[in-house]
Amino acid sequence: MSEKINIPDHYRRWEADIKIGKKEDHVTIGYWRDGCKGCGICVDVCPKQVWEIIEAKDKWNGQVVQVTDAAKCIKCMLCEVHCPDFCIKIY
Amino acid sequence: MAFEYEKYLRMDKIPHLWCPGCGIGVVLKAMLRAIDNMGWDKNDIAFVSGIGCTSRAPGYIDCNTLHTTHGRALTFATGIKMAKPAKHVIIFSGDGDATAIGGNHFIHACRRNIDMTLVVVNNNTYGMTGGQHSPTTPIGYKTSTTSYGNIDPTFDICLLAKAAGASYVARSTVNKGKVLEKYITKGLEHKGFSVIVATANCHTQFGRKNKMGDPISSRKWIETREIPLDKARNMKAAELEDKIITGEFISEEPEQTYWENYNHPIHEYTEAYQGIIEKAQKKSEGENK
Numbered sequence: 001m002s003e004k005i006n007i008p009d010h011y012r013r014w015e016a017d018i019k020i021g022k023k024e025d026h027v028t029i030g031y032w033r034d035g036c037k038g039c040g041i042c043v044d045v046c047p048k049q050v051w052e053i054i055e056a057k058d059k060w061n062g063q064v065v066q067v068t069d070a071a072k073c074i075k076c077m078l079c080e081v082h083c084p085d086f087c088i089k090i091y
Numbered sequence: 092m093a094f095e096y097e098k099y100l101r102m103d104k105i106p107h108l109w110c111p112g113c114g115i116g117v118v119l120k121a122m123l124r125a126i127d128n129m130g131w132d133k134n135d136i137a138f139v140s141g142i143g144c145t146s147r148a149p150g151y152i153d154c155n156t157l158h159t160t161h162g163r164a165l166t167f168a169t170g171i172k173m174a175k176p177a178k179h180v181i182i183f184s185g186d187g188d189a190t191a192i193g194g195n196h197f198i199h200a201c202r203r204n205i206d207m208t209l210v211v212v213n214n215n216t217y218g219m220t221g222g223q224h225s226p227t228t229p230i231g232y233k234t235s236t237t238s239y240g241n242i243d244p245t246f247d248i249c250l251l252a253k254a255a256g257a258s259y260v261a262r263s264t265v266n267k268g269k270v271l272e273k274y275i276t277k278g279l280e281h282k283g284f285s286v287i288v289a290t291a292n293c294h295t296q297f298g299r300k301n302k303m304g305d306p307i308s309s310r311k312w313i314e315t316r317e318i319p320l321d322k323a324r325n326m327k328a329a330e331l332e333d334k335i336i337t338g339e340f341i342s343e344e345p346e347q348t349y350w351e352n353y354n355h356p357i358h359e360y361t362e363a364y365q366g367i368i369e370k371a372q373k374k375s376e377g378e379n380k
């Protein structure tokens with residue numbers, strides 16, 4: 001774990017020790033709620049059901065997302081790559 | 092490891108104006124990662140667009156950017172490349188911008204094989220103006236101008252680019268962000284005119300009229316129609332109707348036959364143009380002696 005984690009302070013963070021195959025690893029998921037438009041793409045592309053949609057009364061379409069369990073993440077990066085709004089950072 | 096998009100964005104303009112889940116954001120991100128793969132100085136990049144939802148991208152990118160008139164992105168870009176041949180010129184265009192109003196400029200930029208990279212975000216419609224049908228709206232689909240279903244046959248932008256003389260041509264979709272990044276990177280590396288088509292969802296304007304008004308079902312509609320080029324080669328035309336053929340349409344393998352690469356350009360335009368400038372300068376120096 002030598003890489004520098006560069007997640008701005010206003011991001012929400014989730015962390016967990018994970019296992020990818022046999023390899024022990026650690027994941028830090030950063031999420032920018034203000035930028036999130038609740039499109040649900042991260043929920044759809046994640047192969048491990050790490051993300052879920054939740055109600056958000058302050059958003060125009062009434063929803064955002066959150067991490068259910070960071071320990072399930074396998075760092076495939078699909079959510080980070082496919083979020084159209086620059087809201088997810090996986091380290 | 093997370094990618095630092097902030098390095099290439101005007102963060103005071105983000106969140107962008109695109110609808111929740113709009114495919115353009117996914118393509119823009121692939122584009123920024125591709126630029127990063129090249130390791131270029133931001134000041135050496137000129138990023139040009141026309142008009143449309145797709146064409147709003149220059150507002151968000153922190154480099155030399157130009158938001159031009161509808162369909163004319165390639166003409167402005169050509170001017171930049173001729174005046175500043177050392178700049179890396181990238182054009183970001185919609186299907187309407189590149190192949191409807193700008194179709195003429197498109198084929199001639201391909202023909203000249205100018206060393207620039209064009210990324211076409213093909214969402215099968217005019218997203219910005221209310222979802223009219225475009226030259227890539229599939230037959231049978233509804234748009235605000237084809238309420239009973241479209242009857243106009245479509246352009247295959249990749250085959251069109253190839254026939255017109257572009258020298259790197261590839262297509263992928265918003266479901267494959269990393270593949271888009273790879274193709275755009277190859278386009279940027281390529282010397283000559285490169286065209287990368289990114290099939291994308293406009294669920295708000297196009298999807299909504301075709302029972303897929305949310306980003307997920309529009310993305311799935313694209314995914315179920317993707318066919319890799321190698322597989323498509325052995326399929327009948329009728330089987331390929333309404334399919335999205337993905338892959339690299341022109342690579343520079345020397346073993347390619349004439350028909351596979353029949354219109355392979357003989358030279359790159361920027362260099363040829365520099366040659367003309369030098370000739371003219373020599374001639375006028377001679378006359379002034």
Ligand SMILES: Cc1ncc(C[n+]2csc(CCOP(=O)(O)OP(=O)(O)O)c2C)c(N)n1
Nearest residue numbers: 143144145161185186187188216217218219
């Ligand atoms: C000369 C001219 N004609 C028409 C328009 C109206 N117009 C603006 S955007 C657009 C179509 C955009 O479609 P596309 O290029 O596919 O971009 P998208 O919005 O789908 O990303 C049209 C017809 C214009 N701005 N200028």
Ligand code: SF4
Nearest residue numbers: 046073074076077079
């Ligand atoms: S990196 Fe992959 S596994 Fe982890 S949350 Fe994102 S999509 Fe899910």
Ligand code: SF4
Nearest residue numbers: 036037039040042083
């Ligand atoms: S993909 Fe991005 S914008 Fe969409 S719900 Fe997930 S975090 Fe929010």
Ligand code: SF4
Nearest residue numbers: 109110113144218293
């Ligand atoms: S109208 Fe379509 S293309 Fe334009 S931002 Fe919305 S989803 Fe994207």
Ligand SMILES: [Mg+2]
Nearest residue numbers: 185186216218
């Ligand atoms: Mg369009």
